[in-house]
Amino acid sequence: MSGWTLEPVRYDHPEVALLVDAVQAEYVRRYGTGDDTVLTPADFAAGRGVFLLGCLDGVPVAMGGWRSRDAERGEPGLADGDAELKRMHVVAAAQRRGLARLLLAELEASAAAAGRRRVVLETGTEQPEAIALYLSSGYAPTEKFGLYRFEASSRCLAKNLGEPLPG
Template identity: 60%
Template sequence: MHIRPVPFDHPDAVKLNDEVQAEYDLRYGDGGDMTPLDPAMFAPPGGLYLIAYDERDRPVATGGWRTQDANDEGYENGDAELKRMFVVAEARGRGLARRILARLEDDARAAGRTRMVLETGTKQPEAIALYTSSGYAPCAKFGLYRDYEDSRCYAKPL
């Protein structure tokens, strides 16, 4: 597997984003994540977007972080927010999400961010297991879904 940075609007990123949105819709029945995202949010040094490619150069996993600071959605100064962590079904169980997560944490730390935060939901137990086993702890809710009952927010000091 090869993990490389790509712009959020790269064709492979768009393809995987469509797949993760379909997965969210399947699990939650809400059409997918409504969080507005712009490719510039993931441009270094204020963010990073990664795609893992398999041995046949097919995009199979993705994830990114973007800068957040204190605002009315509950973020804190120094936050880096994880977005669009996803592994296609046929590539799950190989540790790709954990590898991408580690790269994103390292990059956010190098960019001067002090805390990695993320929002997920109760219908994504494998995501919750990944994050809690990687040192993330529940935190005060933030972001677009902070008022939703099935939303869960986690944070980890960098």
């Protein structure tokens, strides 16, 4: 897409902080509360993850990242080689242009290049457009994990990198 750029940045980048505030406000609007998942720049450090800032004609409009997750932490639903998607968001003014799909594809490619074998994510029933994006991109329901695994509105999805999930 003309004018679209993706740049790896630190999670504490000032433009990312503004977009995180925007997505947290969206979570409050949809769920009544923000996301309490603790994320740090170290989660997305080289070799352990990546965080991308998407700009359209030089204006920050999207973000998303992945962090390495493995089974050694003993958390249900995670396996060695997992990459967990975090903070995928496109601002309202830039939605419905395919930017989320472009961002997702780049995140998947970078996770695969880093040796990750599967991408996992947690979203919620109040984000039907996100669920539709992930399902249409080859994700399938998986065992719940994470902070919200006991919430009825939580939906966890996964996609094997390089091969489809068994059907």
